[in-house]
Amino acid sequence: MEILGKILVGLVAAEHLYIMYMEMFAWETLGKKTFKGSLAPELFKPTKTLAANQGLYNGFLAAGLIWSLFIEDHHWSFYVAIFFLTCIIVAGLYGAVTASKKIFYVQALPAIVALVVLHLK
Template sequence: MNVVSQLLIALVAIEHLYILWLEMFAWTTRGRKTFKSLSPELFEPTKALAANQGLYNGFLAAGLCWSLLIDDSVWSQNVACFFLGCVIVAGVYGALTAQRSIFFVQALPAIIALAFVLLAR
């Protein structure tokens, strides 16, 4: 993979590591400031649900990081495509069911990264 696609994959992975931290460890503090559309009284009762979502974001980040560590370029691209595809599906679903901005924050960066991975083939 070329350097640009690797940088974009790394950025998407870093974003999902941030989401992991936010949802697993800072849901009732920083989460309130980030997710202003939710009423403040919902954060404490939804702490476990948010942590579960954060864990899944961590798996996405781990897969993207793994793709950057694979020596075989074909396998590296295949793994990157799979995990970027997962991020895209999750981002589109989130945009359709929760908040439209999720598309722009999660799905769009992954779409751009996937385009660069495919162009690097």
């Protein structure tokens, strides 16, 4: 179960690296495809800086999860992963309530699954 937990933490981290890339570097291309229908096409250019700022935060979340995978002390690694997964869950819940229900399934649910698996050790 420990290996599965680490794999899931790694997958959530990879997802947030992807989100960081999209929001920071590909907002007007990949972001436009991803949020088609949610945001008017003419708003991508003026919101580019806002999206980049958001992407930076997603990068920090990914960095924290990746860091947790390299910590040798089991307890310390566990608590760092819990902290960053919880941050992602809270952000996903907030996004689901304020922006789109889809955010729950894309962002919060994978982090919830990883958090549950980490606790099953």
